[in-house]
Amino acid sequence: MPITAEFEYVKPKDMDEALHVFSLYREKARALAGGTDLVVHLKEGLARPDVVVDIKALPELAGLSLKGDTLRLGALVTFSDLIESPVIKSKFPLLLEAALTVASTGVRNRATLAGNICSAVPSADSAPALAVYDAEVLVRSIRGERRVPMAEWFTGPKKTALAPDELVTAVELRLPEKKHAGCYMKLSRYEGEDLAQGGVAALVFADNTYRVAVCALGPKPVRCSATEAVLNGAKLGDKALAKAKEAILREVSPISDIRSSKEYRLHMTQVMLGRALETAVARLFGKGPKYGSENIA
């Protein structure tokens, strides 16, 4: 299916040029990295930019590195890059688990993590993992550079804190100091690639503290601080779980749509929370399924 819309295509060689284009065109400019959302939207007429800015030649946006306890994921890092990275596998396995549930191998080879959070659909699989790792989004414009915490990044369905003249350069995550383990549970209609009908990420620490975040269970992916609060300090058992399952219902607001009913989403929110926490705890003690298996609910 051809793209019928007409637009300019530019491929800046350096950051200044790219940022200049964004400052000039603002909403009328769209960044092209993996293109897995943008190209589809262009074909379907959902995106009508005046200029498409191909950012793949910008060296500042490339690469994945762990320096000290800070993981920097350049804006061009794809989901396949994450999956294939030994650093991610050993230090941030929850991110690996989430990345493995994104679309299919072919899409993951092109789709970027930064693109995923810029598209900002409520079902963004990477968002709960980034939220529990307390990620920050690094953005730049000709006005300067700023860091946006994940908690402030999503402002609504398909809406972010990114200003029209800004470009995401990287996402940074801090490696937690304490011993921990995680789990991302995703609700799908089948085993093949699917958009999350709900997703719950849990990070469990050896000192009985917890972090929980969800996607596709409200207008935007969110950290569930009230759920964390009822869990913190308690050993994960039936009682703590029951309280957490109560609490999380107050932090989600799913809708009924073609993919799932609100009723099922609410039911599965509790089921997935329980299973994510239990799996994470098992992993904390060296048990449980390996990351990336048995997490499609």
Added chain:
Amino acid sequence: MDLQKLITRPEKGAKAAKAADALEVVGKSVQRVDGLEKIKGAARYTDDLEFGPGLLYAALVESPHAHARIKAIDTARAEKVHGVVKVVTGRNFKHKFGLYMNDRYIFANDVVRFVGEQVAAVVATDPKIALRAAALVKVDYEELPAVMDAVKGLEKGSPLVHPDLKDYTHVPWFFPKPGTNIAHWRKIRKGDLAKGFRDADLVLEDTYTVPRYAHCAIEPHSAIGLYDASGRLTMWTSSQSPFTQRHVFAETLKAFGLSHKDVRVISTYIGGGFGGKAGVTMEIIAAALAIAVPGRPVKLLWNRAQEFYNTYQRLGVTAKIKMGATKAGKITALDFKLYWDSGAYVEYGANVVNAAGLSASGPYRVDNISVDSMCTYTNLPPCGAYRGFGYSEFLFGLESHITRMAEQLGLDPVEFRKKNAIKEGETLPYGAHMNPTGIREAIERVEKEIKWGVKEKSKDPKKAFGKSLVCFWKAPAMPPNASSSAFLKFNEDGSVNILVSGMDMGQGLLTVMAQIAGEVLALPVSKIRVETPDTDRNPYEWQTVGSHVTWGCGNAVKRAALEARERIFDLVQRVHCLDKSTLYLQDECVKCRTKPDFSLPFRDFVINGIQAEDHTFKGGPIMGSGVFMPEFTSAISDPETGQGGHPNVHYTTGAAGVILEVDKETGKMRIKKVALAVDCGKAINPDLVKGQIVGGLLQGFATVLYEDMRYSEKGRLLNPNFSDYKIPTSMDMPDEVVPIIIEVAQPDGPFGARGVGEHTMIPCAPLIANAVADAVGVRVKSMPVTKEKVALAVKAAGK
């Protein structure tokens, strides 16, 4: 030329004649003849064909309304776009067409009847220009009240989708009710229904619903048309039905001076059909556009969304079943009402309704039966053939119901099925008699394979195992005079080309045809070439549908091969003075039972003849032709009872069973094991039959577990894409699939074969519904049986 070399000499040391029934090519899993080409990516599909820089591209203007009157079409702006060659509307095409009922136009004339219906087309030098210009065509509509539901469409005062139904022409076995939305009403009345219910110890009544489904062939529909200066129309189409298409093109466009001889359809390999490329859908638009722009090829390629909303869809159905049975487990009565949502045009879909109505008893003997299979027009996209042709749909309710009946009677559901399973010679719902069938053996083999009766318990307390076994049957649905034919030609080296017009759409038809001819002619498949058809050169085949081509086309090929063999024997008898009855073929040679040292290789005579003693040559190119028409069938019966005809050629029967694991909290289902036994009469190629079983099951399980077409209240399809219409991936395969081939010969089939293609998907829906009920005690009566429905039902039941 060295004449000495042309003189044929019998070879020494010929092998002894083989036993009469020992098959050497048929029954063997030879590699498919198109395999290497496809694996290498060299096989060409319609969209791969090159037509040079003169090729034009078409884009459509489509209706945004489910039901509306077209008040005006303004094409002026579109026509001015640089690169636009022509804008075509319904103005120039006033002839209605259809496969079984003439109820549709090439472009909507005065009224649009579904969202997405073609109203006009733009032909341009580039696909982008065509799309941009199509967006500039302005159509004024007056919206009309629409019919969105097949059951509501039957209510008094419902809007009418086709007010002029009384004027439509159709095949004689359809019974439309003008003044209503009923396009066809297939009735079956046999026995004494009231007595049957009186005799029953249990009468159970319930309703089951099945939504619409899409075929989702990976290759979208595509067609290229060229109307040239010689007055002939050549169409390259991705089609299961080149000859039926030729017929529909010629009939629909005869006002332009076309006759059948002028229309040529060339069909390449097709990337999946599943019924969706049977008959004629978008191809008629490409044919009309070719006529509108003579001298230049015009290409129409469906995008994925169009593939969903403007080809045939599988019909949705609301099935009301009332069944009676005795304590002993005998079905005494069945009252089956099927309300089909058939869409805006039913030119093909009405025959699905007909076929299902004839066979709605399932593979059981039911002496007292009433079936009302009603084809209702709605303002949703047209429905038509889909693998299973109505049987998957009615079997969901029927086989769910049978399990429930058995359980309520305290009987074993498998024993119940065995007791009622139809036997050879028993009377069918329309009065004809059942063909030979291995259904009982199929049940027993599957029963054993899934360890029926042994309850399995999951180690995971959150999960439960369930088992089920269901039966299935299906007959090809075809006109009583649907024919097949074949040409067979020997070449100088003793190899053979076979010309048929059956389509290989992945099922392996070409390979199987080569095997049938190879068996008759003692040739390995590697010496035989069979390719996709060109209606100018290849002989007639009605369509590749209904799981009938191995049987029908296979019979024609066998006859062609037998004719060629007869010519060989005649020639050898004449020249070598050997009695015909002593001759046989082996290892690409003619041999003689009474003269063990006689061996005449094909390559020595099949083109250039045999040199006689006087140095003259006798014979000439060896060829054969074969024709097959099922001369015992008739579609004419009493419209009020359905009795009197012989509409179906034969039924293929079978049974399937599953072991299903259900997660009680999430509803997630995992098929641990599935076994399917099908009586294909004779597996010409066992690997290909197994391929049908594995593929059919995967397709069937997808329709019950997650596929589902959803419409807005205004009739717009909400999921015309793979984001929200899920088709199975390799990850969705059951853990274990056990294909079981049963071979109770079909007397009139080639080497005893009967059809097997569709049957393998039709038991899937009740298999899952019954296994879920067995595992977690909840009954889902609407397809699909999603994990959401299962989880919420379990939760509601407090289990």
